[in-house]
Amino acid sequence: MTIKIQIELIGWLKRYSPEEDPVMIELMFPETVDKIFIKAGIPREEIGIIKAGENRLSLNHLISEDIYMVAYPTILGG
Amino acid sequence: MFYEKYIKVLYVDLNNEKIEISHRHDLYEYLGGVGVASKLLEENIKPDLDPLDPAQPIVFAIGGATSVFPVITKTVAMFISPLTGELGESYAGGRLALTLMMAGYDAVVITGKSKRPSYLSISRNNIEIKDARAFWGINSDEVGGLIREREGGSGKRSIIRIGQAGENLVSYASVCVDTYRHFGRLGLGAVMGSKYLKAISVIGDRDMPVENFKEYFKVYQDINKKVTATEIMAKYHDAGTPINVEPLNAAGGLPTLNLKQNSFEHASDISGEAFAKNNLVRKMACTGCPVGCIHIGQFRREFDKGHEYEAISVGYDYELIFSLGTFLGIKTSDEILEIIDVVEQYGLDAMSVGVVLGWATEALEKGLVSLEDTLVPLAFGNAQGYMDAIKNIAWRKNEFYILLGQGADKASDIYGGKDFAMTFAKNEMSGYHTGYGIILGSVVGARHSHLCNGGYSLDQSMKEFDKEKLVEDIFAEEKERCMLNSLVICLFARKVYDRETILAALNSIGREITNEELTELGEKIYATKLRIKKMLGFDQSAVKLPKRLFETPSLYGELDEDTAYELIDMYVERTKSLA
Numbered sequence: 330m331t332i333k334i335q336i337e338l339i340g341w342l343k344r345y346s347p348e349e350d351p352v353m354i355e356l357m358f359p360e361t362v363d364k365i366f367i368k369a370g371i372p373r374e375e376i377g378i379i380k381a382g383e384n385r386l387s388l389n390h391l392i393s394e395d396i397y398m399v400a401y402p403t404i405l406g407g
Numbered sequence: 408m409f410y411e412k413y414i415k416v417l418y419v420d421l422n423n424e425k426i427e428i429s430h431r432h433d434l435y436e437y438l439g440g441v442g443v444a445s446k447l448l449e450e451n452i453k454p455d456l457d458p459l460d461p462a463q464p465i466v467f468a469i470g471g472a473t474s475v476f477p478v479i480t481k482t483v484a485m486f487i488s489p490l491t492g493e494l495g496e497s498y499a500g501g502r503l504a505l506t507l508m509m510a511g512y513d514a515v516v517i518t519g520k521s522k523r524p525s526y527l528s529i530s531r532n533n534i535e536i537k538d539a540r541a542f543w544g545i546n547s548d549e550v551g552g553l554i555r556e557r558e559g560g561s562g563k564r565s566i567i568r569i570g571q572a573g574e575n576l577v578s579y580a581s582v583c584v585d586t587y588r589h590f591g592r593l594g595l596g597a598v599m600g601s602k603y604l605k606a607i608s609v610i611g612d613r614d615m616p617v618e619n620f621k622e623y624f625k626v627y628q629d630i631n632k633k634v635t636a637t638e639i640m641a642k643y644h645d646a647g648t649p650i651n652v653e654p655l656n657a658a659g660g661l662p663t664l665n666l667k668q669n670s671f672e673h674a675s676d677i678s679g680e681a682f683a684k685n686n687l688v689r690k691m692a693c694t695g696c697p698v699g700c701i702h703i704g705q706f707r708r709e710f711d712k713g714h715e716y717e718a719i720s721v722g723y724d725y726e727l728i729f730s731l732g733t734f735l736g737i738k739t740s741d742e743i744l745e746i747i748d749v750v751e752q753y754g755l756d757a758m759s760v761g762v763v764l765g766w767a768t769e770a771l772e773k774g775l776v777s778l779e780d781t782l783v784p785l786a787f788g789n790a791q792g793y794m795d796a797i798k799n800i801a802w803r804k805n806e807f808y809i810l811l812g813q814g815a816d817k818a819s820d821i822y823g824g825k826d827f828a829m830t831f832a833k834n835e836m837s838g839y840h841t842g843y844g845i846i847l848g849s850v851v852g853a854r855h856s857h858l859c860n861g862g863y864s865l866d867q868s869m870k871e872f873d874k875e876k877l878v879e880d881i882f883a884e885e886k887e888r889c890m891l892n893s894l895v896i897c898l899f900a901r902k903v904y905d906r907e908t909i910l911a912a913l914n915s916i917g918r919e920i921t922n923e924e925l926t927e928l929g930e931k932i933y934a935t936k937l938r939i940k941k942m943l944g945f946d947q948s949a950v951k952l953p954k955r956l957f958e959t960p961s962l963y964g965e966l967d968e969d970t971a972y973e974l975i976d977m978y979v980e981r982t983k984s985l986a
Contacts, residue, residue, distance in 0.1 A: 340653040340679075341642055372638075377867045378658055378962065385963070387870045401654040403867060404839065405642055406725065407858045407898030 332358040333395045334365055341402040345371045351397070363388035366400070377403040409471055409916045410618065414443050414513045417534065419527060421602055422461065422519030426534045434514075438920075439470035441496065442893035442928060443514050444485040445935040448494075451516060454942045458487035458495075458594075459576060459601035461520035467507070468514040470895035473695075474505040475615070476627060476912050477634045478900040480693040482507065482584075483892060488593040488854075489601075490578040490759070490814050491833040493943040494936060495593040496854040500693030501585035502565040504895065509563050509611025519602065526568075526606040528558060531613055539605040546570050546752040547583040550606060560610045563694070568606035569596040570754025572801040576600050577812040579759035579835070583751070587691060587701050587722040591756045592856060593834065618917060626915040633903045635697050643700040643899050644690065648725035649679030651838075652733075660841045660962030663733045664787050665765035666829055666955050669840055669962070673738040677728055682740050688720060693897070700899060706744040721747045729838030730761025735768070736787030749794045753801035759814065760800065762835035764793055766815040770824045780807035826954035831855045832945070839863035840956075842963030843872070847974045848881050850950050851982075853936040858898060860884040866963055874970075878977045889936070890929035934985045947979050 336352040338345065346352045352369050362379060366388075379386045380399045408415060414434040418427040437443045444466045451464035466485045473479055482504045488495030507515070510531050517527070521536060524543040528535045542550045547570035554566050565585055573580035573596030580596025581589045590596075599605075617623045634640050642650065655661040656674035663671040675681065686704035693701070704723050707716045721744050731750065732743045750757045768785045770776045778784065782804065783795040799808040810818045815835055819828035829836040831849035837857040839845045848862020849855050857863055860881045869877065888898070896904050904912075906922055913920055957968045 339657050340650050341645075375638075377654060380658065383964075389870065399657070401658050402650070404651050404655065404841070404863055405648045405899075406651070406863070407861075407901075 330358060331355045332392065334392065335397045336365075336369055336371075337397070337399045338371070339399060339401045342371060342375060342400055345369075345375075359391045359393040361388065362386050362390045362392060362398070365392065371400065375402055377401045408508070408511070408513055409475070409918060414439065415511060416447065416514045416516060417512045417529070419515065419517045419534065419536070420519045421517065421521045421525070421536065421604065424536050436928075437932070438893040438928060439473070439513055440468050440893040440895040441483050441485070441889060442932045444468035444483050444496075445932055445939065447514060447516055448485040449935055449939050449942075451518065452487060452939065452942070454944075458489040458492060459597060461602060462518060463487050463598065465517045465595065465598055465602070466514060467503075468895075469504045469507050470893060471918060472894055472912055472916060473508045475617075475623075475916060477631050478640075478696050478698065478897045478903065479894060480504055480695045480897055481895040483895055484582070484590045484595050486593075486595055486598045487943065489576070489597045490594045491855065491945075493945040494853055494940050495595065495598070496936075497590040497592050497595055498858075498892070498895070499567075499582070499584040499588045499590045500696070500897065501588035502563055502694045503567060503584055503609060505694045506563045506565040506609040506611040509613050509615070510609055511611075511613055517602065517604070521603040524603045524605050526554060526608060527604065528608045530560065530610040542605050543574060544571065547754045548586065548752060551583065551586060554606055554608055558608050558610070563611045565609045566606060569599050569604075570752060570801070572754045572812075573597055573600035574605075575801060575803050575812075577755060577800060577803070578814055578817075579756040579763075579812075581754050581756045583754060587703065588693065592758065593854060594756070596754050619915065623915045626911045630903065630908060630912065631697065633908075634900065639902050640698045640700075640900065644698050646679035646683050647700055647702045649682050649702070649723065649728055651725040652678040652728055653680070655839070655841075655962065656733075658962045659960060660839060661733055662729060662829070662836065662838055662840045664736050665734060665769045665827055666836075666840060666959050667769075669959050671733040671736075674733065676738055677732050677740050677743060679725075682723060682728070686723075686740050686744060696897065698899070704740065704744050706741045706748075708745070719744070719748055721751060723747060726838050727757045727761075730758045730835075731793075734761050734765045734838075735793055737790055737793075738788060742790040746790055746793055746797070749797050753797060755797065755801065758837060759835040760797060762829050763800075763811050763815045763818070764796055766819065766824060766828045767796070767811060769827050770818075770822055773824065775822045775824050776807060780805070825951075829953055829955060831952075832950045837863075839866075840959065840961045842866035842961050843966060843971060843974055844869065844877060844881070846952065846956060846966070846971050847877065847978060850952070850975055851881065851947055851978045852885065853933070853940065858888075860888065872963075874974060874977060878974060878981055881978065882981050886926075886929040886933045888929075889932035890925050893928060893932060930985060937982060937985060947975060947982075950975065
């Protein structure tokens with residue numbers, strides 16, 4: 330069975346999907362957030378935090394149903 | 408200096424106009440930078456005297472590979488902070504590190520007080536203390552031009568100077584370095600002002616032949632490729648740190664209206680993208696850096712009736728947009744640049760002054776102070792009011808502004824409002840309300856800055872909240888940054904300079920050092936800093952946190968006060984292993 334994943338990219342991350350916003354992916358469940366981002370072609374080191382609604386998701390969080398995620402870039406600074 | 412097995416220290420005694428040069432073989436093991444500077448500070452401080460007593464030292468130091476590899480561009484300054492009363496440590500880029508190296512000095516120690524306003528002129532074969540009475544009272548931008556005209560000379564030149572805030576001993580006065588860079592934090596400007604030292608001019612003109620050019624150049628090219636041909640540094644050049652506005656705002660980690668809020672409804676008007684689109688006119692780099700992360704923005708100012716305008720250029724970055732923008736409710740990029748310009752002219756730390764004004768605005772709202780005190784109607788979003796207030800701080804206009812000039816902690820001691828005076832151990836907060844990492848990191852960081860250990864970064868990267876891991880990570884990062892800062896590598900490039908790269912760079916210029924020795928060095932420097940802080944009476948366990956941190960949800964969610972204090976206690980225990 331497939332699930333639909335939508336990823337909204339914030340700020341600098343938009344460069345990884347200039348044509349599609351949010352990024353739409355369909356895949357077999359369950360899958361980790363980490364693998365989903367690999368499939369979306371977004372480098373892990375560029376991702377700061379990931380949220381679904383008010384919840385913060387870790388990269389090893391398992392996704393087993395349709396979801397809308399927001400990905401924020403790493404914060405820059407010294 | 409590389410190839411030489413000693414640290415060349417220039418001692419300047421302003422009291423007696425006495426100059427000494429010492430070749431310190433005993434300091435060689437510290438590499439340079441903060442390693443050397445912290446030892447020199449420890450040797451010269453007078454713990455029983457006021458931070459602004461003329462006997463207190465200012466120490467500047469560069470690193471053992473300054474300017475010979477990309478992005479190793481900074482100079483460290485160490486002093487006793489008049490803002491916190493303890494360790495003062497600040498970094499600046501520009502041309503200062505290169506010129507000190509080319510003038511032949513690894514470190515400079517300045518003590519005493521001139522009989523009259525003066526400036527220090529440093530070159531390879533001549534050190535002079537010169538009369539600056541004509542420059543006293545002049546803003547930091549203008550005095551740079553005047554000294555440039557007077558000094559002349561050839562070679563690489565750097566001029567660092569203070570504005571009126573430094574002259575008037577505002578506790579968070581900054582030092583301007585080559586117009587667009589600063590020793591911003593913790594009040595070095597006031598320490599220079601207390602010594603009647605308006606400026607320092609450095610001219611360097613010596614050659615630096617490389618012994619094994621083939622090996623050196625290979626390492627140089629490898630590093631340069633990492634800096635320029637990969638994504639690591641690209642963001643810093645592109646829109647720069649202002650791109651933080653958008654994600655921090657969206658995620659709820661952007662300190663707004665004195666941290667009454669964690670996001671700002673006008674954030675999109677002052678985001679990195681907005682600045683780039685509306686104001687960005689130029690990108691600049693420190694000497695020796697191919698990145699060009701200094702973003703210069705321009706705004707128009709009407710200087711006379713009849714549509715007479717001038718274009719003013721000022722540097723901007725994320726921290727300034729936070730402190731003089733979101734924190735004060737300023738809604739346009741033009742207004743933020745205009746406020747930055749006033750801060751620049753008078754020579755203040757932009758972060759501290761913004762956070763201090765955030766406290767003052769709320770204190771006026773709550774009736775803790777009155778318009779009789781503030782003289783101007785401080786209100787979130789009122790840019791003109793803030794510009795007037797900044798001048799009042801620099802000029803110490805009345806009792807209220809004298810206290811504001813000593814920081815939010817001091818002002819709230821007198822007027823109340825401690826719960827919303829957003830400081831960590833008396834240093835005003837940085838622009839990240841990201842979670843426990845930034846709170847713990849700012850409290851225990853040697854200089855109470857986000858730069859000590861990158862607590863905000865750990866808040867993002869931590870997979871699950873784990874107290875022990877957070878304490879351990881901050882402890883490790885603090886030590887690692889002591890090592891990096893002994894070379895005075897720009898911390899933006901910390902991912903470029905991994906251990907392997909550092910060892911390759913140092914070995915290629917004749918400095919044999921091992922990975923284990925780098926680790927030991929970081930620990931030794933951190934231990935020195937902790938000793939200095941203890942000597943000056945600082946007690947991490949006694950730090951009180953403003954309640955507002957726990958009232959406004961962070962990027963991490965709501966934070967628990969007891970957990971924050973527990974983390975501090977755990978960290979204090981952890982540092983005992985260094986004693």
